[in-house]
Amino acid sequence: MTRGENSSPIWDSIRRIAETREQRLQRQDVPLPAVDKETMLHRYHPDYVEDYFAVLQVGPNKGARVAKEIAAVLESPTILPSELQPFTPQHKADVLVIGGGGAGITAAIFAHDAGANVLLVTKLRLGDSNTIMAQGGVQVAIGADDSPIDHFQDAFAGGGKTSDPHLLRFLVEKGPEAIVWLEKIGVIFSKDENGEFLLRKAGGTTHPRVIFAKDYTGLEITRNLIDELRKRDVRVVEMMPTVELLTDEAGRCTGAVLMDYDNGRYTAVQAKTTILATGGSGRLHMAGFPTSNHYGATGDGLVMAYRAGAEVRDMDSFQYHPTGVIYPPQMYGLLVTEAIRSEGGQLVNDRGKRFVNETETRDFVAASIIRECREGRGVTVESGDCGVWLDIPVIEKVKGSNYLKKRFPAMFRQFQRFGWDIRKHPVLVYPTLHYQNGGLVIDGSGETAVRNLFAVGEVAGGIHGHNRLMGNSLLEIFTFGRHVGVVAARRAQETPFGALTLQHLEAFTAAPRWAGVRSPILLPNYVRKESA
Amino acid sequence: MVSIDIMGKTYEVPDDLTILQALWYVGHKTIRGVGCLGGFCGACSTVYRLPDEGYKLHVGLACQTNVIDGMSLAQIPFFPSKDTTIYAETVKNEEELLLEVYPDTQKCISCGVCNRVCPQNLNVMGYVLKANNGEFQTTVNWSFDCINCGLCAMKCPADISPNLIARYVRRQYALLSLQPSRLLATRIEEIRKGKYDDAWRELFADLG
Ligand SMILES: Cc1cc2nc3c(=O)[nH]c(=O)nc-3n(C[C@H](O)[C@H](O)[C@H](O)COP(=O)(O)OP(=O)(O)OC[C@H]3O[C@@H](n4cnc5c(N)ncnc54)[C@H](O)[C@@H]3O)c2cc1C
Ligand code: FES
Numbered sequence: 230m231t232r233g234e235n236s237s238p239i240w241d242s243i244r245r246i247a248e249t250r251e252q253r254l255q256r257q258d259v260p261l262p263a264v265d266k267e268t269m270l271h272r273y274h275p276d277y278v279e280d281y282f283a284v285l286q287v288g289p290n291k292g293a294r295v296a297k298e299i300a301a302v303l304e305s306p307t308i309l310p311s312e313l314q315p316f317t318p319q320h321k322a323d324v325l326v327i328g329g330g331g332a333g334i335t336a337a338i339f340a341h342d343a344g345a346n347v348l349l350v351t352k353l354r355l356g357d358s359n360t361i362m363a364q365g366g367v368q369v370a371i372g373a374d375d376s377p378i379d380h381f382q383d384a385f386a387g388g389g390k391t392s393d394p395h396l397l398r399f400l401v402e403k404g405p406e407a408i409v410w411l412e413k414i415g416v417i418f419s420k421d422e423n424g425e426f427l428l429r430k431a432g433g434t435t436h437p438r439v440i441f442a443k444d445y446t447g448l449e450i451t452r453n454l455i456d457e458l459r460k461r462d463v464r465v466v467e468m469m470p471t472v473e474l475l476t477d478e479a480g481r482c483t484g485a486v487l488m489d490y491d492n493g494r495y496t497a498v499q500a501k502t503t504i505l506a507t508g509g510s511g512r513l514h515m516a517g518f519p520t521s522n523h524y525g526a527t528g529d530g531l532v533m534a535y536r537a538g539a540e541v542r543d544m545d546s547f548q549y550h551p552t553g554v555i556y557p558p559q560m561y562g563l564l565v566t567e568a569i570r571s572e573g574g575q576l577v578n579d580r581g582k583r584f585v586n587e588t589e590t591r592d593f594v595a596a597s598i599i600r601e602c603r604e605g606r607g608v609t610v611e612s613g614d615c616g617v618w619l620d621i622p623v624i625e626k627v628k629g630s631n632y633l634k635k636r637f638p639a640m641f642r643q644f645q646r647f648g649w650d651i652r653k654h655p656v657l658v659y660p661t662l663h664y665q666n667g668g669l670v671i672d673g674s675g676e677t678a679v680r681n682l683f684a685v686g687e688v689a690g691g692i693h694g695h696n697r698l699m700g701n702s703l704l705e706i707f708t709f710g711r712h713v714g715v716v717a718a719r720r721a722q723e724t725p726f727g728a729l730t731l732q733h734l735e736a737f738t739a740a741p742r743w744a745g746v747r748s749p750i751l752l753p754n755y756v757r758k759e760s761a
Numbered sequence: 762m763v764s765i766d767i768m769g770k771t772y773e774v775p776d777d778l779t780i781l782q783a784l785w786y787v788g789h790k791t792i793r794g795v796g797c798l799g800g801f802c803g804a805c806s807t808v809y810r811l812p813d814e815g816y817k818l819h820v821g822l823a824c825q826t827n828v829i830d831g832m833s834l835a836q837i838p839f840f841p842s843k844d845t846t847i848y849a850e851t852v853k854n855e856e857e858l859l860l861e862v863y864p865d866t867q868k869c870i871s872c873g874v875c876n877r878v879c880p881q882n883l884n885v886m887g888y889v890l891k892a893n894n895g896e897f898q899t900t901v902n903w904s905f906d907c908i909n910c911g912l913c914a915m916k917c918p919a920d921i922s923p924n925l926i927a928r929y930v931r932r933q934y935a936l937l938s939l940q941p942s943r944l945l946a947t948r949i950e951e952i953r954k955g956k957y958d959d960a961w962r963e964l965f966a967d968l969g
Contacts, residue, residue: 357796371944378960415935424940460846523797559779646825755785
């Protein structure tokens with residue numbers, strides 16, 4: 230079943246793609262455009278469009294250039310009503326973990342096992358996160374001719390040599406132990422008949438190094454982590470977003486304020502140490518881009534920590550995954566995994582022509598797609614969105630029928646549900662906001678500039694510099710999650726409970742320049758204006 | 762435009778929306794019943810009926826189901842089920858333990874309703890029966906793509922929670938039967954023994 234095939238401009242375009250498919254079977258290098266790579270990025274990549282950025286006027290990074298949407302949430306007044314103080318804590322914990330994705334759950338498990346009394350609080354249900362959506366896999370240098378050094382060099386080069394080398398070294402050296410642990414708790418990775426990991430190659434790497442669990446890697450890991458957490462005596466509070474951190478007279482972090490989604494009430498938690506694991510910020514829709522992120526990726530952790538005195542870095546650099554779906558419209562923003570291009574999928578413009586080598590780095594491919602649209606060679610749909618075709622059927626022409634369904638069951642299903650058969654029809658794509666490269670500045674033990682406040686996962690910055698390679702963020706959340714959990718538990722042993730104040734908010738009362746914004750955002754507002 | 766009924770109220774919405782997009786379109790600020798927006802988390806389970814079909818109850822994921830003209834729907838963001846985290850210590854008692862922690866595994870009447878509701882099109886009844894026979898590896902393979910939405914549990918006339926049985930069997934199987942990777946162990950050993958220490962020193966000297 231395919232949705233209304235008729236003579237609309239879209240279907241005319243799809244027919245053009247089908248007609249040119251045979252000629253394109255032998256994928257040959259597309260001659261590079263007349264401009265060099267740098268110029269191309271400067272002209273078309275959103276990270277270089279000055280209009281999309283603002284200079285921070287308050288807080289620890291005053292003077293830094295960050296995305297406008299980030300500046301708006303960092304500088305705006307809190308959503309907390311002012312009459313809440315003084316706080317009497319309803320909960321006490323040695324270690325408070327904020328965020329129920331891969332980083333938070335891992336840190337909670339290790340803090341508990343290091344002897345701490347742990348409370349994990351999260352905004353949606355436990356596990357509702359970016360982690361559960363990861364399809365591609367995890368990078369780990371286990372190939373016989375691969376090494377942690379190669380892994381380091383690939384990631385360092387990929388990030389434009391802006392990564393903190395010490396954090397990155399920790400990632401690649403301790404990463405393998407994190408994978409052993411995942412296997413030990415029951416994660417079933419895809420393996421060959423000898424019980425060895427199957428390896429895929431990620432864009433911008435020198436060796437095949439990505440391990441995976443079909444295209445449900447994040448799901449398989451998350452459900453095992455949740456079960457491991459539930460086996461332990463860790464208190465879990467769901468559907469209760471954290472809205473501010475609490476600090477004492479010396480500016481140390483002493484806990485947090487939560488809001489109960491069911492009754493709107495606020496609750497204070499007193500904790501000796503606090504671990505922020507609130508993930509990324511795609512749902513702020515930087516520069517109006519669609520996003521692949523889960524519903525709760527609204528950058529709350531950045532906001533709360535920044536107000537408490539933590540610095541951010543690289544918040545003018547986001548990863549735009551080149552192939553987010555524009556059409557069919559029900560899948561707007563969702564990802565078509567990079568593996569599709571590795572396996573031979575082609576990017577084709579409205580005229581049926583390829584315009585970029587599909588296995589270039591993500592930033593370059595994204596810029597090339599944006600260029601096609603700006604210069605009128607893209608396809609514009611009813612909503613006004615423009616995109617180019619990702620020709621998926623061409624893969625089966627080369628690799629045989631049924632290949633797609635076998636290798637990409639999750640993706641095949643996603644499209645099939647909307648009557649779109651990716652064996653027959655191409656998909657319209659445009660870059661989608663995928664990953665927050667930067668984040669909170671942390672030291673080697675994951676601590677921010679605010680004492681007793683740790684950050685782990687996508688909310689933290691420094692490991693990937695300006696650009697993360699596929700598979701390194703999953704490795705990060707488990708490797709650092711384990712480490713930070715233990716460090717925070719040890720620190721808690723030598724730390725008394727502190728006073729619960731919001732004095733750090735006083736610096737953020739200046740006249741707001743972002744009309745109507747209050748933060749943290751907690752959830753995006755997609756309610757249609759006319760219906761509200 | 763199509764006409765749909767959301768928990769008792771009728772609205773006109775564009776025909777190319779998912780159920781979740783339709784909820785936003787008519788003004789719902791969704792908090793529960795939404796998670797990943799990509800068909801991975803199972804937070805958005807929804808039940809609906811279609812006109813002229815009488816008794817038939819359909820289920821689907823709100824983020825993955827297109828609106829249909831005349832549909833009448835309600836979201837089921839939470840389905841209470843009995844959960845366990847107890848696992849067997851040996852291969853011998855794993856089957857016994859399954860029946861102890863999930864005695865319902867034996868109550869399957871082979872009606873196949875679960876297969877009809879599964880948004881992932883899994884052979885749910887098949888893997889429950891396999892689990893019952895102790896064929897854990899088959900259950901692992903057949904249930905691997907489960908997103909734990911719980912729709913099967915909601916429809917099962919024998920009150921079985923197939924999703925939980927599957928998770929239990931996958932975990933149990935992995936904990937007792939998986940062979941850890943040799944390549945991985947070798948690499949960790951190399952790192953511990955300092956095979957790369959010189960290379961690191963050089964590399965960091967270059968970085969300054
Ligand atoms: C579609 C998709 C595919 C991906 N594929 C890959 C891949 O193949 N390989 C790879 O390495 N990486 C991949 N990534 C990136 C990777 O999944 C994430 O970077 C990583 O999982 C982040 O983990 P985290 O625990 O830091 O954040 P998350 O997993 O997002 O968890 C953050 C948690 O914090 C909660 N939270 C947020 N705000 C608050 C608040 N105010 N109070 C309380 N809780 C809050 C959230 O609800 C969530 O539970 C992918 C990302 C996406 C979106
Ligand atoms: S919101 Fe996650 S499956 Fe629908």
